[in-house]
Amino acid sequence: MTENQEQGRTIGQLIWRRFRKNKLGVVGGLVVALLFFITVIAPFLATMDIVEQSARHILAPPQKIYFQSEEGEWRRPYVYNLIKHRDPDTLRLMYTEDRSQQFPIRFFVKGLEYRILWLISGRTHLLGVDEGCRWNLLGTDPLGRDLYSRILMGSQVSLSVPLVGVSLSILIGTVIGVISGYLGGRVDHYIQRTIEIMMSFPTLPLWLALAAAIPITLPSAYRYLLIVVILSLIDWGGLARVVRGKVLQYRGEDYVLAARMSGCGLFRIIFKHLVPGTLSHLIVCATLSVPGMILAESALSFLGIGITPPLTSWGMLLKDAHKLEVLVYHHWIMIPGFLIIVAVLSFNFLGDGLRDAADPYS
């Protein structure tokens, strides 16, 4: 590529060209997009009410989906009801299929009313079976609740906490970073010292201490907000440092001087001339701090001091796996763990790809 062609492109195009070359980054980005899409339409995909308990379906395994009738003919996919009983020798829970009636899996069935993004309301769900059958695609938890639906609805918490949290960190980090970098001197010194001290805390013990201080009686929604605040309270320092570094670098550039000479106000200089320059680095840094937040939220919820019912999250679902004897015989309760890994991994790949692409002139 010649110099001229290179110059004819905007910085966005250059970043995109470079990002596209990183295959892992692109795959990560696609998976992240898919995960968020699923999260948004989760209520449409869910098959059951996530709080509905059933004593007859405690730790029921995922139902097998049949594509052939017992005579071997191909038919519309169907499932059987499960019947609970105990193994007479070991007293363990056992489930057998009730072969007397087949329940075909149907598309677009009517069910529980829901809202997507507070806007679209509906009662149609993607999949479902007729009345008289309890279909648990991914099995149930120790209270007999449908794991598939709980995982879907849990993704709304697990993936929105880091998103909201990182937005909050960006806000705090940008404001403080700009102040620190632009004013410099003593203010800068104290801000940097504060950030250093914050970063010298052991994060998890600090999160534990702050989360444990939230009263148990607080409604779920407030608790959710406070958890987000706690997570970004410790996270913004890194972002502020990135912004400060860039502002410090650009502050002395000629174009900023020119802007000041031609009478630009402080705010205009900061938001028009300094902040956009930090944007690409800020986005990279923010993407890379999402994985830490997903892991932190899941750890707190796993320990029981994160999200509280009726909300649920992947970490909270894994609480049931803490009893090893439960985990050993009921593998499906580990599924949320693998989803956490997929989400964190994709964000790491995406962030890594963006980091390499963020500075297209290097």
Add this chain to the structure above:
Amino acid sequence: MGERLGGKDWDEELQMITFIVRRLLGMIPTFLVVSFIVFFIIQLPPSNWIERHIENLALEQGTFTSERHLQLAHELTERYNLDRPYLLQYGSWILNFLRGDMGESFEYGQEVSVLLAKRIPYSIMISLLSLFFVYSIGIPIGIYCALNQNKISDTIATIAGFIGLSIPNFFLALILMVFGLYVLDLPVGGLFSPEYEDAPWSFGKFIDFLQHVWVAVVVIGTAGTAGIIRVVRGNLLDVLGEPYITALRAKGLPEKMVTIKHAVRISINPVITGLGMWLPSLISGETIVSIVMNIPTAGPLLFGALQSEDIYLSGSILMVLCLFLLIGNLLADIALAWFDPRIRYD
């Protein structure tokens, strides 16, 4: 040391000593701020822990006169200066902490310092074992990746490292516990088998200890290992591109000498001195893994203390963990100044 007096070495040593002294003085304000934040956080829960503590005591001991009630409340108020202004409470708390009087744990009815003396050594042992694990696995793999850049083995190691970064600690602990317990038939959870519980340290006890904590060490180390692999790989690639490496090759030095003696040594310097960067994640990892695996270290104690609002216990553990980090950072800085004289002039 006598013959070096007045020479160049003496200058260097003096610089080193001034650096350490300055660094130590710099720790004082940090320590004060950190301790104040800790004090603030442990007092966040709105409930009245004195009332709760006395009620617990009353439940334990049956009948409890209101006179005894008042007397206890008075004693506690006196001991922790609760009727004084907030700053004075903090001041007496931190002074007592520095003197080794950390208050009393309400939950355990023991002095906090006694409880910590039992638990903290294990926390430190497990953290150091994890650090050893991280370095001994991460550095060789990082070097290997850099020397085989962009080959399949490098890609596999990179992806494996990413996966290691992405597994929640507690989840990996659960999986490995099930694996150890049901597949390898090893004891997991806790620190020792019953027969070694109170025995003095011996080789057998140490092996038993390792059998119990290997899962924790592997879990805590996994995320750190991925980080080290990346740093070592990146540094070594940078160093291998330097002109002096080309010069060495041009002189006809065998490739093995070039990489191992001249490139690798430089490239792992920042990893060793970057100790301060790994410590927080080690401590976080140690905390949650110990809670999950029920290993009697400081982690589960902190978790329990936070939930039961045993504030002098939780506060002291938080302080000790912070101190551990501060000292770790100090050692890392000193090591860095040792290796890189430019730092001392800063």
